[in-house]
Amino acid sequence: MSVKQSLLAILDQGPCYGYQLRHEFDRRTGSTWPLNVGQIYNTLERLERDGLVAKGETDEQGHVFFEITDAGRLEVRSWLSSPVERGQGTRDELAIKLALAATLPGVDVTEVIQTQRRASLAQLQELNRAKYAGSDPEGPQELAWSLVVDSMIFAAEAEVRWLDHTEQRLALRPRHTLALELSSQRPKRGRPVAADAAERTPRIEAEATR
Amino acid sequence: MSVKQSLLAILDQGPCYGYQLRHEFDRRTGSTWPLNVGQIYNTLERLERDGLVAKGETDEQGHVFFEITDAGRLEVRSWLSSPVERGQGTRDELAIKLALAATLPGVDVTEVIQTQRRASLAQLQELNRAKYAGSDPEGPQELAWSLVVDSMIFAAEAEVRWLDHTEQRLALRPRHTLALELSSQRPKRGRPVAADAAERTPRIEAEATR
DNA sequence: ACAGCCATGTAACTTGTTACATGATTTT
């Protein structure tokens, strides 16, 4: 949801050809997210289809330049002047996973939490190491890179805090107040659902990955 | 990246039919992420294609039951016992946006940051309101719901902190150390790139959405 | 000459997501 806009924003600075766009994106994001070249051309194709860019002149060397259209400029403006929406439908994989795992009769949620916690802490360490490994951020590239690293650090810290908070909340209540059998309240129409399925199903104790 | 696994995990509790899966997912995630029914059937189709579930018997009432396969059970085990990976290639839309916006000559980054900050704070308020609006979380449904809300709160708080942190860092350095013209270092092959494009391009001052 | 990068493209695939068609059953 942001490669399109990013390329568009770069094209707003002036016409570019494919490979150049890759280079620009790399520079400006501190080479944090390697962008497959093929994706550039795909995205350009789709942007052209949507009338946001237009295929311009071709170089003597054969470079195919794309330039932004008025509609494209509007899109960039709108992107930059509106916030990134996070809420309502925004799915967080970890939150889904934990909420769901907490209701599965055969699963030890605290194990899941601990596994995640270890991974997040490890990543946090790696991020901090990477942060101070790079020399002082003089150039814009280094700055962009360190901005991104910071954002990941802040997110990882919040994740750990949430995990701890969640573990405590879950610890307060006995297992049976969480576990949900397959819908005991059978649907209006249809046979009674196999409620004993949980009995047949082998209990999964999420393995500690130590 | 998690609807598949979620459905699979539910099916690990026993055979289900489509509509039932929707209901189960809703219950267990506190109805936080409304899941289009059509998506269930799509996902089931794809799971069957991958050999993780199999179409089972059909009801007297016509309910088409799906059951998990051995491969599916393995997948669930592996999902629950391995952490959600966040790093390397994980793209954060906001981080990309800010890193990129910081390098665009015509854009006022602090405006972008402030716009985002306002939105994030507003969402935070809404989340806190929602958190205490719901009655005490007795049932598992309410608990799941509040877990999810908490995760969003923690994430939003981290986001605001990161925004403030970033704004301060950016304020320290003069504009020209950030702004990047279109690659001054022209590519090996090809004509000199329009470096004056930034001059032609109308300056975009990201509009404050007040 | 040969390896390797520059450069453009194409094809395919994954996950998520929505809109729509079609019945059956239940509720009002």
Place this chain on the structure above:
DNA sequence: AAAATCATGTAACAAGTTACATGGCTGT
């Protein structure tokens, strides 16, 4: 009888991502 809900499915699209084919140019 009409409206709502249950239930299954199909078709299509969006966005991301990878793998591969094809040349030209460059450095050793």
